[in-house]
Amino acid sequence: MKMGIVGLPNVGKSTLFNAITKAGAECANYPFCTIEPNVGIVAVPDERLQKLAEIYNPQKITSAVIEFVDIAGLVKGASNGEGLGNKFLSHIREVDSIVEVVRCFENPNIVHVDGSINPIRDIETINLELIFADIETVQKRIENAKKKLKADKKYQIEIDTFEKIKEALDNGKSARTVKLNEEEQEIVKDAFLLTMKPILYVANISEEQLEKGLDDENVKQVQEYVKQENADVIPLCVKIEEELATLDEKEQKEMLEALGLDESGLDKVIKASYDLLGLMSFLTAGEPEVRAWTIKRGTKAPQAAGKIHSDIERGFIRAEVVSYNDLIREGSINAVKEKGLMRSEGKDYIMQDGDVVLFRFNV
Numbered sequence: 001m002k003m004g005i006v007g008l009p010n011v012g013k014s015t016l017f018n019a020i021t022k023a024g025a026e027c028a029n030y031p032f033c034t035i036e037p038n039v040g041i042v043a044v045p046d047e048r049l050q051k052l053a054e055i056y057n058p059q060k061i062t063s064a065v066i067e068f069v070d071i072a073g074l075v076k077g078a079s080n081g082e083g084l085g086n087k088f089l090s091h092i093r094e095v096d097s098i099v100e101v102v103r104c105f106e107n108p109n110i111v112h113v114d115g116s117i118n119p120i121r122d123i124e125t126i127n128l129e130l131i132f133a134d135i136e137t138v139q140k141r142i143e144n145a146k147k148k149l150k151a152d153k154k155y156q157i158e159i160d161t162f163e164k165i166k167e168a169l170d171n172g173k174s175a176r177t178v179k180l181n182e183e184e185q186e187i188v189k190d191a192f193l194l195t196m197k198p199i200l201y202v203a204n205i206s207e208e209q210l211e212k213g214l215d216d217e218n219v220k221q222v223q224e225y226v227k228q229e230n231a232d233v234i235p236l237c238v239k240i241e242e243e244l245a246t247l248d249e250k251e252q253k254e255m256l257e258a259l260g261l262d263e264s265g266l267d268k269v270i271k272a273s274y275d276l277l278g279l280m281s282f283l284t285a286g287e288p289e290v291r292a293w294t295i296k297r298g299t300k301a302p303q304a305a306g307k308i309h310s311d312i313e314r315g316f317i318r319a320e321v322v323s324y325n326d327l328i329r330e331g332s333i334n335a336v337k338e339k340g341l342m343r344s345e346g347k348d349y350i351m352q353d354g355d356v357v358l359f360r361f362n363v
Contacts, residue, residue: 001294002067003273004095006088008122011103012204012238014038017070019242020266038070044274044292045267046281048324048354052290055332064281064292066274069095089133089194097198097276099269100126104218104235105206119203119222130194131169137191138166161187169195177229198276201226202269203235210237210259232272236265280353283324284308301349305359315363319345324354 007013021040043063053061071091092098102119142162145155161184168178174195180188188196203219214223219235226233244252244264256264274280281292282304293307306313326341327333336342351357 001097001277001279002069002095003097003099003277004069004071004092005099005101006071006092006126007101008103008125011101011122013101014070015238015242016099016101016202016204016269017068019238019245020068020270022245039067040070041065041067042270044270044281044294045263046292048283049290049292051328052283052285052324052356055327056285056287056290058285058287058290060289060291062289062291064274064279064294066270066277066279066294068099068273071095089129092130092194092197093192095197097200097273099200099202099273101202101204101238102222104203104216104222105209105237107206117218119218120225123201123222123225127174127195128172131172131174134175134193134195135166135169137193138162138169141191142166157183158187162191165193174199174229199229199231200269200272200276201231201233202238203233204238205235207237207240209235210240232276234265234268234272236269241266280351282351282353282355282357284358285327285356295351297353299351300347301345301351301357301359302347304351304357305361308359311363312359312361315361316347317360317362319349320358320360321345321349322356323352324356327356 005013005017017038017040021038021042042065044066046063049061049063052058069091072088100123102122103117104119106117142159145158145162149155149159161180164180164184165175165178165188168175175188175193176196176198201222203216203222205216205219209216209219213219213235214233216235219233223233240259241264244255245266247255252264256262278297279294280297281294284291284293293304295304295307301319302313302316305316305319320342321344322333322336322342327336330336330339330341333342
């Protein structure tokens with residue numbers, strides 16, 4: 001699953017990417033520093049793995065991962081090919097969801113592409129470019145469906161669905177604000193609309209603004225504005241996060257305590273991104289390895305088994321499941337079994353976040 005980090009030039013998105021992935025993407029004080037998207041794969045923070053490792057003492061611990069793509073800064077006119085617009089839009093089209101970085105900090109030494117700090121204007125600049133690109137896509141789909149309508153009346157629902165979306169786009173609203181039923185969702189899926197992608201906003205603030213967090217005036221503006229999309233806003237000081245990323249675990253903990261924070265902003269972004277994609281983790285545990293496996297919410301046991309190996313899905317017999325909380329409380333798998341807390345689940349079982357599972361199969 002890919003998250004695309006977007007924003008205007010010089011808002012801190014490449015710095016955020018550096019901090020998330022520690023990949024050292026070039027970061028300079030001028031637009032279009034990032035042309036080809038940098039890609040980094042990061043572990044999803046999950047304290048459950050360490051707790052399981054204390055029980056099993058495994059040779060290896062493997063976290064779930066998520067992929068972040070640093071996409072070059074968008075500018076006004078991108079949808080018409082301004083700057084490097086076409087390339088940027090194609091990169092956004094390839095990701096599953098979007099992290100939009102919004103500049104909420106003042107710094108005279110870092111040039112703003114529009115000359116002043118105005119988070120709502122910045123959000124509108126980016127979102128309108130994505131909307132313009134979607135209008136073009138939707139218009140083409142409507143025209144194509146109308147051509148086919150005479151031969152097959154089933155295309156009427158496609159026309160109606162895209163007309164509904166176009167109305168929202170024409171009013172400056174994203175496609176994700178349009179309520180669609182299951183059939184309509186299936187129709188629009190292969191249109192790969194940019195504004196249909198789930199979105200998370202990161203309000204990049206200064207160290208001085210950190211204490212206020214969500215109560216900072218600029219952050220509150222962003223929060224209020226994105227309510228229409230039911231989107232989350234995470235305030236973080238990207239510069240501090242980049243510094244934290246260079247420290248070892250002990251030093252990170254000390255710095256977070258000094259700043260009065262429970263966890264890093266990056267951990268919040270990564271967890272929120274995981275949730276945004278509708279993902280969750282089930283766990284496997286033993287002496288060789290303790291591991292988190294990524295699945296979509298609503299996945300059934302055989303398909304979850306297939307994440308480990310296709311043979312396990314093909315020969316699925318049952319899943320032996322215990323909840324993470326029960327296992328940690330009892331302290332061992334034997335204690336769990338003695339208390340009757342291990343369940344045997346069949347093919348229709350819907351996996352739950354934090355299930356610790358052993359799959360039984362026969363090929």
